[in-house]
Amino acid sequence: MPSAKRPASSSGPFTPLDFQLVLLRRMADHNPDLVEDARHELGVSIADMREANRRWQAMQHSPRSRTAASRYRSILGEPESTVPRRIGDLDCEARLWPVPLWPDLRFEVLLAPNGVVWNEWLVRARGVAGPVLTTLDDLTPWSCTVDEAARAFAPARPLEGTAPTRWGLAFAAPDGAGVRREVAAEFTWGLLQRVAVAG
Structure with missing residues (x-):
């Protein structure tokens, strides 16, 4: 690409x-x-x-629009990798493509067993170390993906996105003084955009 x-x-x-x-x-x-x-x-x-x-x-x-899965393939070509993914009781398929702007990330399209796209966002490439996330200071724009923030500051609660392709997470994270603060993080296409601290 x-x-x-x-x-x-x-x-x-x-x-x-x-x-x-x-x-x-x-x-x-x-x-x-x-x-x-x-x-x-x-x-x-x-x-x-x-x-x-x-x-x-x-x-x-468009009324003649392709399915989302075929549209991505026609634009991005063959996936760099296709891996099985289990979501609950369902065996799904994740297709991943490189994105030159973010060489450590991949664009992931998650397909349900019937071929319908369930999710489409940026994730960390396999084998690439993610960021070290320990405090609010580490949560800078474009620094991490949804799943990385959710793992680093578990338990995280999903929030409804403000628009298509946007996701939110609510969690507690320590500030520079070690005080735990309640925050809401907003992501676009799976990549962190901003963090709002409650209070």
């Missing part, structure tokens, strides 16, 4: 680079500076990002 490939025009194929712009567009509300840096790294304009997002929305809502 090379990042150097130019984003698609309104009539060309939707590329892996376009998909990265879709991920960034959803994160821009919380971290515009990080998104701006990433946009420059990819060598694309704000107009490119808007066009990618417009086309993504059109694909999702």
Whole structure:
């Protein structure tokens, strides 16, 4: 999934680079500076990002739209890996693709036994050490994924996301002085965007 490939025009194929712009567009509300840096790294304009997002929305809502699973395969190509995943009593399949903007992460699509996509988000690549999360100071934007925060600060309670592709977690974490604080963490596409401390 090379990042150097130019984003698609309104009539060309939707590329892996376009998909990265879709991920960034959803994160821009919380971290515009990080998104701006990433946009420059990819060598694309704000107009490119808007066009990618417009086309993504059109694909999702088209009456002739592919299934989500086939759409990801057509855009991202063959998965880097496909691994079995057990969710409760169901045997599912996780398909993972590299994302050049975040080389330590993978974009994961989780398929139910009937082929329906249950979840789609960024996860840590297998074999890559995740961040050390011990205090609130470690919870910086883009530092960790949903599952990493949930494990580090268990027990964590899921919160309803404020929009599609967004997730929330409520948990307690110590601040720099060691005082445990109740926090709400918000994630976009599975990647931490911001943390709000109660009180």
